[in-house]
Amino acid sequence: MNQKINWTTQRKVIYELVRDTTDHPTASDVMERLRSEGHHFAYGTVYNSLRYLVDMGLIRELKLGNAVSRYDARTEEHLHVICDICGKVAEAEMDLPTHWLDEIASKTAFQLDSPEILLHGICQDCRKGETH
Numbered sequence: 001m002n003q004k005i006n007w008t009t010q011r012k013v014i015y016e017l018v019r020d021t022t023d024h025p026t027a028s029d030v031m032e033r034l035r036s037e038g039h040h041f042a043y044g045t046v047y048n049s050l051r052y053l054v055d056m057g058l059i060r061e062l063k064l065g066n067a068v069s070r071y072d073a074r075t076e077e078h079l080h081v082i083c084d085i086c087g088k089v090a091e092a093e094m095d096l097p098t099h100w101l102d103e104i105a106s107k108t109a110f111q112l113d114s115p116e117i118l119l120h121g122i123c124q125d126c127r128k129g130e131t132h
Helices: 009-019 027-036 043-055 098-108
Strands: 060-062 068-071 079-083 089-092 119-122
Touching: 009 027, 009 043, 027 043, 043 060, 043 068
Parallel strands: 079 119
Antiparallel strands: 060 068, 079 089
């Protein structure tokens, strides 16, 4: 990344919040957590800051099916698993097999720039019938 980051106070606070979470917050989650920490940023500021941080490559926007976007400070390629009941997102700590990507590229004639694989299932809490 060769671009200079324009760190406003709001962008820095929002980046640190996303960086320090593991649950892939939505923009609404970010807004609620900021308020609980005593910050009073406008919705537009939060959304624009998240977009800026994504555009600068500091965080990733995860578009998980038809659900709202979630944000992740881990910018390297990695897998995600989503619960079909509660929407919880977890990271699967393994790499995509390169032979899969090579075979997909070969069969489709696509150049794969940003492969994302989303695995669906039911989380442990939902299997136990616990509420969220």
